[in-house]
Amino acid sequence: MPQRIFCRECGEVLYEGELLKSPQDVIKKFEGRCPKCGKDLSFDTEAVKVKPCP
Numbered sequence: 001m002p003q004r005i006f007c008r009e010c011g012e013v014l015y016e017g018e019l020l021k022s023p024q025d026v027i028k029k030f031e032g033r034c035p036k037c038g039k040d041l042s043f044d045t046e047a048v049k050v051k052p053c054p
C-alpha cells in the first residue's frame with residue numbers, strides 16, 4: 001500500500017510512494033528540516049505523520 005509522510009506543522013508532503021520508508025530516512029533526506037515551513041523535524045519524533053494513501 002502506498003504511503004505518505006507529511007509535516008505535522010504545515011502539512012507539506014515529504015514523501016509519497018509505494019516504497020515503505022521510515023520517517024527517519026525521509027527526515028534525513030531533507031536534512032532535518034521541512035522544506036516548506038522550516039520546522040526542525042529531526043528534533044521531534046512526532047514532527048511527521050505517516051499515513052496510507054487513500
Ligand SMILES: [Zn+2]
Pocket residue numbers: 007008009010011012034035036037038039
Ligand atoms: Zn512543514
